[in-house]
Amino acid sequence: MVPNEPNYSGSDHMGGRDLNYLRFAEILLIYAEAQAMADGAPNAMAYDCVNKVRRRAGLEDLPAGLNQTAFRNAVIDEKGWEFCGEYCRWFDLVRTEKVEEMNQYKDADDLKPQGSIDKSKYFAPIPYTEVLLNPALGD
Secondary structure, three states, X not given: OOOOXXXXXXXXXXXXXXXXXXXXXXXXXXXXXXXXXXXXXXXXXXXXXXXHHHHHOOOOOOOOOOOHHHHHHHHHHHHXXXXXXXXXXXXXXXXXXXXXXXXXXXXXXXOOOOOOOOHHHOXXXXXXXXXXXXXXXXX
């Protein structure tokens, strides 16, 4: 049984509740990172977005004056803590090309990746049918 959910049944596994696909904290952090990357440096609104998430968690505000790279790294780290266990860290690491860097901090007894993890694996190959339609894609 699902606690506090009287309508739960095998055929109605969601029990009438909406599944959260995107939390407000994620929207704030996505905006903050996008703004800093688009404008070359974080503005006051980007700081405010990150700091709203940090304050809700009882943390101090980010230090002012971070450059674009330091701010982006702070946002990615914040997302790692905020969404721990929600299976979205991998996508942030691939998008920011930090898989190899973060992989060196893994525990030696942790699960081993199948194959290698390097930048050649960051992008999926272009489907052959698309290359046939546009041969320039194969270059």
